[in-house]
Amino acid sequence: MSKVLVVYWSGTGNTEAMANAVADGAKSAGAEVNLIDVDSTKASEIADYDAVAFGCPAMGDEVLEEASFEPYFADAEALISGKPVVLFGSWGWGEGKYLEDWKSRTEATGAKLVGAFVTQDAPDDEAVEECKKLGASLANA
Numbered sequence: 001m002s003k004v005l006v007v008y009w010s011g012t013g014n015t016e017a018m019a020n021a022v023a024d025g026a027k028s029a030g031a032e033v034n035l036i037d038v039d040s041t042k043a044s045e046i047a048d049y050d051a052v053a054f055g056c057p058a059m060g061d062e063v064l065e066e067a068s069f070e071p072y073f074a075d076a077e078a079l080i081s082g083k084p085v086v087l088f089g090s091w092g093w094g095e096g097k098y099l100e101d102w103k104s105r106t107e108a109t110g111a112k113l114v115g116a117f118v119t120q121d122a123p124d125d126e127a128v129e130e131c132k133k134l135g136a137s138l139a140n141a
């Protein structure tokens with residue numbers, strides 16, 4: 001059984017709802033899943049997992065949330081080479097542009113980017129399904 005970490009930051013709950021769906025998808029695919037708020041973990045704990053789902057909304061001006069998630073992800077970049085990874089999150093008005101930089105950063109680490117999905121505001125039923133599929137793909141990677 002693969003061990004999957006789903007780690008996220010969410011200010012108003014949209015990315016948290018996506019994280020729940022990603023975790024559900026990974027569990028349905030047979031993974032052991034730890035779903036955790038970024039403020040309750042440290043990047044060094046990534047070593048305990050086979051695969052990681054990172055969730056963060058667009059904040060600032062098309063960047064990752066700067067107080068908690070950005071420092072966490074900056075540390076994580078040195079620890080995910082070779083690991084299957086997915087990215088997800090919510091945006092409000094920028095059409096998800098922040099994801100392009102995030103994907104490039106992730107690919108530059110040598111991680112295996114299995115997939116990425118971002119949606120506007122709260123995830124609707126279709127977006128929840130996409131998140132579940134993302135979690136399942138990660139568990140099967």
Ligand SMILES: Cc1cc2nc3c(=O)[nH]c(=O)nc-3n(C[C@H](O)[C@H](O)[C@H](O)COP(=O)(O)O)c2cc1C
Nearest residue numbers: 010011012013014015057059060062090092093094
């Ligand atoms: C301080 C702040 C900065 C934001 N910056 C952006 C942005 O640059 N681009 C964008 O598309 N949305 C931006 N948003 C909107 C959020 O990405 C959007 O509301 C998202 O759904 C929040 O997700 P959450 O509920 O997981 O916190 C910003 C929101 C806040 C509060």
